[in-house]
Amino acid sequence: MRIAEIYTSLQGEGLLTGRPSLFVRTSGCNLRCWFCDTPYTSWQPEGEDWSVDEIVAEAERLRPELSALRLPGETTFERATEQPHAVLTGGEPMLFAELMPLCEQLRTAGWHITIETAGTLFLPVACDLMSISPKLASSTPSAERAGKWRERHEQTRHQPEVIRRLIDGYNYQLKFVIDTPDDLAEVTAWLNDFPVVRRERVLLMPQGTGPAGLADIAEWLQPYCQEHGFVFCPRQHIAWYGARRGT
Numbered sequence: 001m002r003i004a005e006i007y008t009s010l011q012g013e014g015l016l017t018g019r020p021s022l023f024v025r026t027s028g029c030n031l032r033c034w035f036c037d038t039p040y041t042s043w044q045p046e047g048e049d050w051s052v053d054e055i056v057a058e059a060e061r062l063r064p065e066l067s068a069l070r071l072p073g074e075t076t077f078e079r080a081t082e083q084p085h086a087v088l089t090g091g092e093p094m095l096f097a098e099l100m101p102l103c104e105q106l107r108t109a110g111w112h113i114t115i116e117t118a119g120t121l122f123l124p125v126a127c128d129l130m131s132i133s134p135k136l137a138s139s140t141p142s143a144e145r146a147g148k149w150r151e152r153h154e155q156t157r158h159q160p161e162v163i164r165r166l167i168d169g170y171n172y173q174l175k176f177v178i179d180t181p182d183d184l185a186e187v188t189a190w191l192n193d194f195p196v197v198r199r200e201r202v203l204l205m206p207q208g209t210g211p212a213g214l215a216d217i218a219e220w221l222q223p224y225c226q227e228h229g230f231v232f233c234p235r236q237h238i239a240w241y242g243a244r245r246g247t
């Protein structure tokens with residue numbers, strides 16, 4: 001499978017925020033969000049082809065680094081006995097059938113597995129947390145920038161049957177990127193089609209890669225989450241490291 005990067009860092013988003021994690025970032029995506037924060041896996045995909053065995057070997061090589069990663073004020077001792085976390089992300093990792101044997105092998109080796117997907121493709125993978133980030137209408141790029149990708153993105157971004165299989169079959173979180181207040185009505189309408197979803201599993205995350213822009217959105221989004229029972233999801237890795245690749 002095509003891999004853009006493999007590295008260790010702290011998980012910056014979602015219910016497992018703060019966990020030392022190994023990130024395996026696949027390259028290639030079936031969407032073209034205008035705000036994509038990893039364009040090197042979508043708009044201009046980079047990377048080399050790795051075999052499953054090579055990825056697993058790299059994961060084991062990097063595993064010792066996890067115990068050295070910690071939040072300010074936290075001791076390594078607190079994390080010493082924790083199951084190692086692997087995050088398979090992209091791009092869109094579900095594009096690759098090799099994800100199935102990769103997850104099997106990582107699980108056999110004792111890793112906790114998170115898959116970060118936009119929820120447009122299904123594979124029957126071994127996974128402990130399915131982190132689904134459905135893309136709203138506001139993600140669609142302009143025709144000037146995207147050409148034929150604008151229509152392709154718009155037709156692909158919402159696949160309700162795939163979402164149903166993912167939330168029925170896995171422990172999940174739903175992570176929506178919120179750009180403007182107009183997105184909130186769309187989230188509500190989206191959730192009305194999936195009444196089984198519990199709100200404590202729904203995270204609303206500000207769109208942006210700079211602290212100032214994120215803070216502007218957080219100002220109205222955080223109170224909205226409190227009022228409506230959603231989880232506000234800051235992008236902590238930007239606060240910790242800035243918008244830097246490999247973090």
Ligand code: SF4
Pocket residue numbers: 029030031032033035036037038039041042090091092118
């Ligand atoms: S789905 Fe994710 S990787 Fe693909 S274009 Fe959108 S933000 Fe980028």
